Amino acid sequence: MYAIVEIAGQQFKIEKDQKLFVHRLQEDEGATVSIDKVLLLGNDNDITLGAPAIEGAFAEAKVLGHLKGDKVIVFKKKRRKGYRKKNGHRQSLTQIQISSISATGGKKSTAKAEKKAPAKKAAPAKEAAPAAPKAAKKETSKADDLKKVEGIGPKIASTLNEAGITTFAELAKTDAAKISEIIADVRGNHITDSWPMQAQMAADGKWDELKKWQDEANGGVMPS
Incomplete structure (x- = not known):
């Protein structure tokens, strides 16, 4: 046993x-x-x-x-x-x-009954739900991945989104001091001076230039 x-x-x-x-x-x-x-x-x-x-x-x-x-x-x-x-x-x-x-x-298991029962209920579920995923894609397609900016993590990106900053272009237009106010409650020491500049390069599609800058930067501080 x-x-x-x-x-x-x-x-x-x-x-x-x-x-x-x-x-x-x-x-x-x-x-x-x-x-x-x-x-x-x-x-x-x-x-x-x-x-x-x-x-x-x-x-x-x-x-x-x-x-x-x-x-x-x-x-x-x-x-x-x-x-x-x-x-x-x-x-x-x-x-x-x-x-x-x-x-x-205790109750003895009935393996055959357990396998047959879910099969009959699964078919209508697939036919009833195709509309939901399409709506979700439309809502999220406009937002940019702000985490591509050096110094922005998932928590900060979520906080910026809640404040209405969801794209690189919007982040580029936001003053660094204003960004610091928005993320004041997020734990850690965050240097926001270069974020608008990085966001502008991302918005312009200058990914090679952005990557080169991030590789040369030290903790988010613009290289001299």
């Missing part, structure tokens, strides 16, 4: 006498843990599904010990910003051994 269970937010396939590592549990070493979230039970070809858990079914496990997993290195870097950050993390784990699996209650 095997089972699919949920332990500390994770799902595992377990069998009797199996050893496994889970997120850190509060129980002391040598204690017995009862696992009542049994999602599926299998015994040869006999499969029982829960909705979502099988009522009355449970598994028991013994806590073998507490330990920490392998170190994971998290490294962050932002190019041309001089930003580097390195952190290490070791996940706290608990090793357990499955003592027993008990099955009571």
